[in-house]
Amino acid sequence: MLLPPKIASGVREGTVTLAFRRWRRPDVRPGSEFRTSAGVVRVDAVETIDPDRISDADAVRAGHPDAGSVLRRLAGEADWPTYRVTLSWAGEDPRIALRGDDTLTDADVAALDLRLDRLDRASSHGAWTLATLELIRRRPHTRAPDLAAELGRERDPFKIDVRKLKNLGLTISHPVGYEISPRGLAYLTRTSRTT
Template sequence: MLLPVKVAHGVRDGTVSLAYRRWRRQDVEPGRVFTTVAGLVRVEDVAVVDPAAITDADALAAGWPDADRLRARLAGEESFPTYRVRLAWAGEDPRIALRESADLTDDDVAELDRRLERLDRAAAHGPWTLAYLRMIGERPEVRAPDLAASVGRETAPFKIDVRKLKNLGLTTSHAVGYSLSPRGAAYLERTRR
């Protein structure tokens, strides 16, 4: 479940506790935790609701100024059910601590080697992980479309690949572009790949 930046930060600071979505069928289950720009968010409850029953107080709890604007912005086919999703902040993004951990053991390096080699083998466009890490290290905070073009890739699939590196704690995302995390820099210094 994707949350806009403002809503994710609202869940974190407690000003947002609801989200409304139109889905063909329920897209998330209670108890699921997902990563947002503001940290981890947990789905507390999911229920089908009548959009006409959404109150201004409900809209405020979802980050909207009033119910009419919320209903007007509900995306999806109008015949689909409307779901009220109750949300709660579940803690910091664990990737933050991971990317700061630059004191890598030999086992850490071997495990990263194994995981990156697996990503390389699975890629239809060939091995990419070390090249992307080196490029990001040499060109920090450069726009993703520019980085993607430099390796002959479309922006969207390029960003998906970089997200895989971020999930391993090797890169950091910025308002524009990426940089190597301390963990990523340490890995590049230690790997023998």
């Protein structure tokens, strides 16, 4: 479930506790959690509702000025069910703490070697992990299209791959470009894998 940054921040602050979505089938289940720009958000409840019963008070709890605003923004087919999703903030994105952890043990390095090897083997375009890490280390805060072009890749698949490195705590995303995290730098310093 995607939440715009403003809505995600509202969940974190406790001012937004609802979301309304029109789906063929629910995209989330109670108890599930997902990462947002403001941290981890938990789904507390999912229920089907009549969209005409969305109140102005519910709309405000969803970060909208009134019910009409919610109805105008409901995407999907008009005959799909409308869902009221109750949300709460579950905590900081665990990748933030992970990326700052630069005290890598030998076991940590071996585990990262294994994960990066798997990513390289699963790739349709060959080994990419170390080349991407080294490129980001050399060119921090550089636009993704420029980095992708340097590697002879398309922007969107490149960005998906960088997200995989971010999930391992090795990179940090910025409004423009990326940088190697302290964990990523420690890994590159400690590993025998070099480009």
